[in-house]
Amino acid sequence: MTVPRIAQLLFHRSIFLLLLLIIQSAACLSREEDTISAGVVIKDPQTIASQNQIYKLGFFTPPNTTNRYLGIFFAFSQETVVWVANRYTPLKDSSGAVTLSRDGNLVILDGTNRTVWSTNLTTTSPVVNPVAQILDTGNLGMTLSMNVKTGKRVLLTAWKNATDPGIGSFTGGLDVVSGTPQLVNWNEGRPYWRSGQWNGLIFLGIKLMFYAYLEGFNVVKNDSAGNFVYTTPQINGFVTLTLNSSGSVTRKEWNGVEKRWDVVVTYPENECDVYGKCGPFGSCNALESPICTCMRGFEPANEDEWGRGNWSNGCRRRSQLRCGDDGFERLRYMKVPDFAQPLPSGVQDECRTRCLGNCSCIAYAYDSYIGCMFWSNTLIDTQEFGSVGVDLYVRLSASEFGSHKGRKLYIIIPVTVSFACICIIIFIARWLMVKRRGDKVKDTGIVEAGQMFTTDSTAIVLRNEAKEVNIGELPKFTFEMLAKATKRFHEDNLLGRGGFGPVYKGILANGKEIAVKRLSAESGQGMQEFMNEVIVISKLQHRNLVKLLGGCVEKEEKILIYEYMPNKSLDACLFGSTNPTKKLLDWNMRYSIIEGIGRGILYLHRDSRLRIIHRDLKPSNVLLDQDWNPKISDFGMARIFGGNEDHGSTARVVGTYGYMAPEYGMEGRFSEKSDVYSFGVLILEIIKGKKNTRYFNDELSLSLIGCAWKMWSEGNGLSFVEEGIASRETEEEMVRCIQIGLLCVQESPNDRPVIQTVLSMLSGEIVELLPLPKQPVFAENGSTRGPNGSTQQNVYSNNEHTLSMLDGS
Incomplete structure (x- = not known):
């Protein structure tokens, strides 16, 4: 059964626009511009509008027809209809009207006062003085x-x-x-x-x-x-x-x-996005011609149709599976098939073992957030993304691999023998070199550039595992050593998950604690961000930047090793009322954290030998050491500037919603002022103890930034401070920090101060009155100037x- 509702879908912020029936009023309400009372008739072409003139309720005519329908549409774009009442019973002329009946139903009448449509609501109790109201606000989103x-x-x-x-x-x-x-x-x-x-x-x-x-x-x-x-x-x-x-x-x-x-x-x-374009066991690539191919080990189910470009019947196996004697073909960067059967698992190897042990399992994939995904019947709607996506492992008969191996055996054997001889010679030469320098690095836990750890931190062998990735001067660790340090990347050692993939706590053989960031093959980030972080952070040294200790590149593994931060990240300590560590963050500690983050940004922008814009400053990228000193981390999105460059632009906007400056999120333009904006959001979050992307004040209909603006501009800044730390003794300093945060989140980059000015404001070096910030772009829960020029709430709809x-x- 289909029940029409007044609703609309938005992409980033959905608003449920409700035609709200208020039925338990004690006295009759007089009609207002956004309401209809019982018995009041709205005749075509009359309309009623929401309070801020964003939406209207009235009659409209779709293009290329004379039919009239009752609907809700944007006041400034009346052709954009978001809800239709009498979709199956249109009026043939403009003599119709809408009214609210005594029993609380919205009713459409034609020119002869005949009812052509009604909401047909039923209630268990009598309706007294019903009123229908059109709103331009609602809940946080349509669901x-x-x-x-x-x-x-x-x-x-x-x-x-x-x-x-x-x-x-x-x-x-x-x-x-x-x-x-x-x-x-x-x-x-x-x-x-x-x-x-x-x-x-x-x-x-x-x-x-x-x-x-x-x-x-x-x-x-x-x-x-x-x-x-x-x-x-x-x-x-x-x-x-x-x-x-x-x-x-x-x-x-x-x-x-x-x-x-x-x-x-x-x-x-594109064509490949259409469901099942290439049929079962077919793979689609929009950049290839033809776009459909059969997966390895499969052939077209109907050669004639396939040749004519009809791929709907897909592909079939060339060799049937024999349980216990099969292998897997790896398909990289895929949109994995439909009908995945998830099974949470901490390690990818477990997925392979489970699939091999189940004769009905024909493929598996691994995502670090979902775990294992298995397929048992068919593989449908598979697409090659090219550079991002998930690796899919398709089960094939052993004969598919054997024949392939046999054809190239005459090449592999001589190449392998020659390579082995060369490796032996190189190994002997390097062993002699290492023996001379062994005492120099014994028990240090870190080796010089070009060296590689073995599982024993006191025995070092020079190796070159970075065949595809040159990690330069960075000290190198072996994968086996890191696996041992993290107990085989056990879930108990998991510190968190970032854009690259999971981060684990590890303990080296010499007792040194480390944080191990393991690049996930399913990560939305990849080689570019990995190398970017290596290049950037390996050349930086500052007390407010996390220290990179080394790296590991072996086969498909790409890992970065950092100094371990016992107090984890700022968001882990700051957000959540039940978090025990939050009680430790008094105002003095928070103020110190704000200053420390600012000093780290100043170093990036002005004092380092590279000019760097971070582009992803947020609480989860600020780590806290044992003394609660903040250290900025995660430089995978950072951009390096040279010479007189001070800004840039990109078509690939990366970062985190809620911390991106408006000019960056909307237009891809970034500069030092982009980081200043993110820092301003951080300041307000630290003061409030609430996350910007999760905060909404129901009473005031305000976002975190909007709440800070309203309370500060009304001279009541202390009310914005988190209740547990708010104090009259430090009120002046707290309110000053709120003002600094608001200066940083102004809409225009030209209005925001540079980071050295921000630090001067924080430290008190600027003792005169601070500039007055302009109202931020997200002040009133995303308010902006409406079509009539008045400030109003932004709402969103579908069509x-x-x-x-x-x-x-």
């Missing part, structure tokens, strides 16, 4: 959901076409049937596009998401009742997400200057679809 116990879904439904708002053949929503949540568009019940599996940070089938881990970009949560819910958080600007009649999902942003909607991205992006409840049976 798409699925209950795995009942099968019920909350879905988007597309129009039939641009002229007919009746429910079309395409729907979209959350699918959890295959074991891991993913977004799917269906065409009359058949999959048309899917986002790939949700791993807790991104959807693995959307290539763009691998390039920027935007915190809060999407959220999928589940509860004990079996409900999985998908939401998108708030962001500044008017944004719509449209499911149209052809099955495409388009994200648009309102261009206030040009007064138009600009298309940002559309899914499916060409409604929210529906479908029975899963």
Whole structure:
């Protein structure tokens, strides 16, 4: 059963726009501009508007027709309709009207006062003085959901076409049937596009998401009742997400200057995004011609159709599997197939063992956040991404590998023998060199450039494992030693997970504690960020920057080793009311942390031999040593400038939502002032003890930055400070820090102070009155100037679809 609702989907911040029925009023309410009282008639073309003139309720006519429908649309873009009432019973002329009946139902009447549509609400108690109100605010986001116990879904439904708002053949929503949540568009019940599996940070089938881990970009949560819910958080600007009649999902942003909607991205992006384009066991690559190929060990199921470009029947095995005598072919950087069966596991090798031990397992993959994923029937909707994605291991008969090996055996044997002889000669020569210098590095735990640890830290052998990666002057460790130090990368030693992959605590043979960052093959970041961090941080030395101790490059493993920070990261200590370490962070410690972060940024911007912009400053990238001194870490996104360069631009925006400066997040422009903006957010978070991307003041409808602005500008800055540390004795210093933070998060980079000025403000070197900050761009929960020039709340909507409840049976 389909139940129309007033709803809209947004991409970064969804707003549930509700036509709210308030039915328990004690007295009759007089009509206001945004309400309809019982008995009041709104005749076409009259409208009512939300309080801030963002949305209107009224009659509209789709293009190329004379039919009239009641709907809700943007006040400044009336062709952008977000909800339709009488989608199946249009009025034929402009004589219609809408009213609110005495029983609380919204009713549409034609020119003869005949009811053509009604909400048909029923209540268990009498309705007294009902009022219908159109709002321009609501909850944090529209939700798409699925209950795995009942099968019920909350879905988007597309129009039939641009002229007919009746429910079309395409729907979209959350699918959890295959074991891991993913977004799917269906065409009359058949999959048309899917986002790939949700791993807790991104959807693995959307290539763009691998390039920027935007915190809060999407959220999928589940509860004990079996409900999985998908939401998108708030962001500044008017944004719509449209499911149209052809099955495409388009994200648009309102261009206030040009007064138009600009298309940002559309899914499916290409032919390979269409579900199952290459059929079972086929792999799609949009950059190749033809786009479809059979996986290794498979051949077209129908050669004639395949040759004509009809790939729907896919591929079949050349050699059948024989349980216990099979191997795996590795397919790199893939959108992994549909119907994955997840099984949490800490190590990738366990996935291979489990799959080999199960005769029905035909493939496996590993994601550091999901764990193991297995497939048992078919591999459908597989795509090659090229540079990002997940490695897929496909099970093949041993004969597929044997024949391949036999053809090249005559090449491999002589090459292997020659290589072995060369290695023996080199080994002997280097062994003699090491023997002379062995005492120099004995028991130090770190070796010189070009040296490599063995499992015994007192015995050193020079080796060159970095065949693809040159980690330069960085001291080198062997993988076996790091595995031993971390107890084979055991989950108990896991410190956290970053963009690269997991970070583990390790203890070397000489007792030295280290932090081991292991680059995950499934990471959204890769070789570029790995080498960037090696190049940047190996050349930096400052008490407020984390120290890089060494690296490891062996086969597919790429690992960085840092000094161990016993107090972990700033976000682990600062956020969460039940965190015991949070009680230790009094105002003096927080102030010291703010100054320390600032000194680290100053070193990067001005005092180091390289001019560096970090581009990803956030609490999780600030580590705390045993004395609670802050140390900036994670330089994978940093950019180095030379000469007189002081700014740059990029088409690949990387960083974390909530900490990116507006000019960087929207236009890809970055400079030292981009880091200053992130530092300003950090200052406010440290003062408030709340995370910017997770904070929302329900009472004031304000974001963290907006809350700081409101309380400071009203002369009540102390109310913004976290309750446990707020004190009249330090009020002046706290309020001054709030003002400095607000100066840093101003919208224009030219208005923000440089970092050395910020430090002077913090230290008290600037004793005169500080400049007055301008209202930040995200002040009122993403408020901005509306079409009429007044300050108003930004809200978001979809177009060409409604929210529906479908029975899963």
